[in-house]
């Protein structure tokens with residue numbers, strides 16, 4: 001079953017990573033193609049993981065390697081779906097959680113590639129998750145009881161916290177330190193994990209982001225003023241909360 005989940009994630013992950021690139025490039029209905037020379041991909045290269053495994057990383061025409069960001073999106077979804085299936089089996093809340101992971105994989109690709117979190121991914125995802133979260137509860141398989149407002153309250157907390165952060169960041173560092181895309185992503189993650197787990201997801205995000213920023217400073221590749229992408233840390237904090245949010249809380253309060 002885990003193998004089935006991972007293989008399904010390979011297909012869905014490849015599809016959503018490619019869709020994310022299409023949305024970013026504002027192309028419509030085009031076959032998967034090389035971003036450098038527009039050569040159409042052969043089917044084995046539609047998936048970055050498959051291309052890597054079969055040793056076909058480089059484009060047949062221009063020789064440019066695959067973008068690693070697409071690989072990150074696919075691997076993210078494969079790990080998420082695989083661990084979900086292994087831990088919880090294929091119950092219906094796992095299906096909801098798997099579905100909720102797809103927009104996260106997509107913005108992981110777009111944020112790593114262009115530092116953008118497109119509205120055309122985030123806004124439909126927020127609307128869909130607000131409806132699903134109210135009807136079915138947060139997309140966290142470990143939760144026991146839930147009420148209809150938990151998901152919406154989580155979204156409100158994500159929106160509030162990151163809304164204030166972006167305002168402060170703009171005041172201190174000027175435009176662009178944190179983006180509006182991060183606010184929408186935090187809102188979506190709040191809808192996914194619900195209240196009160198959104199607090200945990202945000203704490204994990206800030207801890208991860210802080211460690212990342214320190215590593216960046218130590219490597220002397222950037223200063224504190226240079227752009228720091230919070231999107232990937234939001235995605236990882238959300239995934240950790242979806243997979244084992246309850247256990248982390250119990251361990252901390254243990």
Ligand SMILES: [Zn+2]
Nearest residue numbers: 034037059062
């Ligand atoms: Zn090419």
